[in-house]
Structure formats: C-alpha cells, structure tokens
Amino acid sequence: AQSVTQLGSHVSVSEGALVLLRCNYSSSVPPYLFWYVQYPNQGLQLLLKYTTGATLVKGINGFEAEFKKSETSFHLTKPSAHMSDAAEYFCAVSDRVSFQKLVFGTGTRLLVSP
Amino acid sequence: DTAVSQTPKYLVTQMGNDKSIKCEQNLGHDTMYWYKQDSKKFLKIMFSYNNKELIINETVPNRFSPKSPDKAHLNLHINSLELGDSAVYFCASSQGEGSRYGYTFGSGTRLTVV
Numbered sequence: 001a002q003s004v005t006q007l008g009s010h011v012s013v014s015e016g017a018l019v020l021l022r023c024n025y026s027s028s029v030p031p032y033l034f035w036y037v038q039y040p041n042q043g044l045q046l047l048l049k050y051t052t053g054a055t056l057v058k059g060i061n062g063f064e065a066e067f068k069k070s071e072t073s074f075h076l077t078k079p080s081a082h083m084s085d086a087a088e089y090f091c092a093v094s095d096r097v098s099f100q101k102l103v104f105g106t107g108t109r110l111l112v113s114p
Numbered sequence: 115d116t117a118v119s120q121t122p123k124y125l126v127t128q129m130g131n132d133k134s135i136k137c138e139q140n141l142g143h144d145t146m147y148w149y150k151q152d153s154k155k156f157l158k159i160m161f162s163y164n165n166k167e168l169i170i171n172e173t174v175p176n177r178f179s180p181k182s183p184d185k186a187h188l189n190l191h192i193n194s195l196e197l198g199d200s201a202v203y204f205c206a207s208s209q210g211e212g213s214r215y216g217y218t219f220g221s222g223t224r225l226t227v228v
Contacts, residue, residue: 034216043118043204043219051214088155094213101170102213104157
C-alpha cells in the first residue's frame with residue numbers, strides 16, 4: 001500500500017525566506033502525487049499535482065514541487081515566503097490499488113514570521 | 115457559488131445521539147468522498163461513492179452510514195455518537211479517477227460530542 005511521510009510537523013521561516021516542505025512517498029508503482037494547503041477552519045485546496053511528464057510542477061501562489069523517483073521524494077518549495085502562506089500543508093499519494101483513494105501525510109504546519 | 119458545500123459547519127451533540135451531515139457538489143463530478151480529520155490533523159478516507167454506488171468502505175464502525183441519493187449529494191448519518199467521533203468531517207468530489215485528478219474539498223463539519 002502507498003504511504004506518505006512528511007518530515008517535520010512544524011516549519012518556521014521568516015517572511016521572504018525560502019520555503020521547503022519535505023515529502024517522501026512509498027509506492028510499488030509510479031505514483032500520482034499531490035500537495036494540498038489547509039488554511040485555519042477551511043477545507044483543503046489543491047496546490048499542485050504530478051501525474052506524468054515534467055517532473056517539476058508549478059502550482060498556485062508561487063509554489064512548485066519536483067518529483068524525484070530515485071529519492072522517492074516530492075518536496076514543495078517557494079522562493080520567498082509571504083505571511084499569507086502560513087497554513088497546514090498536506091502531501092498525498094494515490095492508492096493505485098483503488099484509483100479513487102488518496103492517502104495523505106500527517107501534514108506540516110508552516111509558520112511565517114515578520 | 116460554493117463548489118462543494120457541507121452543512122452544518124459546526125455540530126455539538128451529546129453522546130448517544132444520532133446526527134447527519136449533508137454534502138452537495140455543483141461541479142458535475144461523478145465521485146464523492148467522506149474523509150475524517152482527527153485532532154492531530156490526520157486525514158483518513160471513510161467512504162467513496164461513484165454515481166451513487168459505494169466503491170470504498172474503509173474500516174468504519176457500522177454506526178456510520180453514507181447515503182447518496184444522486185451523484186451530486188452524499189450524506190453521512192451517524193448513530194449512537196461516541197466521544198471518539200469528535201473530529202472534522204470533510205466531503206470531497208472528483209471527476210473520474212480521483213487519485214489522478216485530485217479532489218475538491220468542502221470546508222468541513224466540526225463535530226463535537228460531549
């Protein structure tokens with residue numbers, strides 16, 4: 001079964017600094033990978049996804065992620081953090097046994113200080 | 115115009131009661147889901163329906179019963195509520211293979227059992 005590990009339950013950065021949120025996956029077949037963002041008291045919003053093709057994917061709000069098969073990673077980055085980026089971020093991998101199911105990581109809370 | 119809407123947003127109830135959460139999507143998607151997010155923010159799938167047919171039923175107590183009257187609606191009924199049912203319940207929808215295209219989430223229902 002697929003699984004996702006997000007390293008670091010909390011990540012703190014200063015405004016304007018690089019954001020790096022780590023995600024490693026486990027899958028016996030080529031995965032589909034996703035990053036979602038959850039703002040306080042809201043639902044999850046899709047940031048970006050990798051299915052096939054280009055391994056560097058760009059998403060909304062200036063975020064991007066790179067699929068590295070050799071490292072089984074899909075880390076999320078943003079060159080310059082903004083206060084409005086403070087939220088919970090979830091990495092997810094498709095469960096290729098059940099094509100409808102996404103398996104989520106435990107989330108990383110991004111804190112942005114002025 | 116909300117894409118995936120859940121009602122109610124907050125639900126406080128006593129142990130032993132029966133309650134329902136409603137979900138509607140206006141995206142024309144054919145698959146809908148219920149996810150449970152616990153106090154540690156961990157997201158776990160409960161159920162999935164495709165065109166009114168149940169396709170995923172994870173290990174969920176049979177006190178939880180989903181119902182899909184049509185492909186735009188997926189409701190969740192919970193009998194004999196327990197303290198451990200306190201969580202945020204998210205409805206989501208997808209077109210086709212949710213694990214390829216990702217989900218659109220509702221804003222969640224925070225259930226508190228006292």
